[in-house]
Amino acid sequence: MPANVPSDRTLVDIHARASRMITTLSTRPPLFRALMAGGYSLVHHNRGIDLAVAVIGYVPPESRRLTVDTPHEVQDAIAACDAIDDLLIARIDGALALDFAAQRDFILHNLSGSSGVSSVINLRLIAERLESLATGRDRAAAQRPQDTAALATLAERGIDASYRATLVELVAAGSGADIGEDVPTLSLDELRQRQIALYYWYREWANIARRLIARRDWLVSLGLATRKTNAAGHEEIVIEVDENPDPVPATDTP
DSSP states (O other): OOOOOOEEEHHHHHHHHHHHHHHHHHOHHHHHHHHHHOOHHHHHHHHHHHHHHHHTOOOOOHHHHHTTTHHHHHHHHHHHHHHHHHHEEEEEEEHTTTOHHHHHHEEETTOOOOOOOOOHHHHHHHHHHHHHHOOOOOOOOGGHHHHHHHHHHHHHHHSSSHHHHHHHHHHHHHTTTOOTTTSSSOOHHHHHHHHHHHHHHHHHHHHHHHHHHHOHHHHHHTTTEEEEETTTEEEEEEEEEOOOOOOOOOOOOO
16 A cells, blocks of 8 residues: 555545546547546446445345345334445434534445335444444544534434434334344445545546646536636636645646
């Protein structure tokens, strides 16, 4: 692993940034061909897809499927988790986005609405992370005031200690499903290593694209430039500069 690694903030965003680039290259052949002049190929493209899939902790469908032997009460608990996980993620995001972005990012790190057993896993992670904010476990002392304030904000919206306890019970009930031993448990350390690998894939091809592709609207499509309105009220395209651990100045192609 390289000695220089990106910041945690960069790693939180890397999946979305890399996915946008991969999707654009998959659906816009002219852009793909333009990047080929810098050495890009299907091998590199598929490598990026594999890294992006690894970051989200993909679980094969056959490992998520319930069996006929799964007790009815477990199936009911899973259905209950399925019904609330997407809404709970949206509630937490909305409550904390403005004043407690760091706490929101911690709670919702790499989570999105899901279904079936995956929703149980989502809620388990949310419950564990809320508990970390409440107890200070694995949290820096300097973060405690903001963590406490974030929990108070959530409590104002009904996500209080009683709700957290109910959530833990629901997750425990839904965790009785026979989903096999192949379901991965992705540790935070392993997740970080996967994010770093994806970051360096993205960094390589993003920097090449900035220097190689002259059309700024193409760079916007790849997520490497942004349309902004200047002081005179005119729209302009500003090329983004990647946050590199060892920065290489980006060429501003006219």
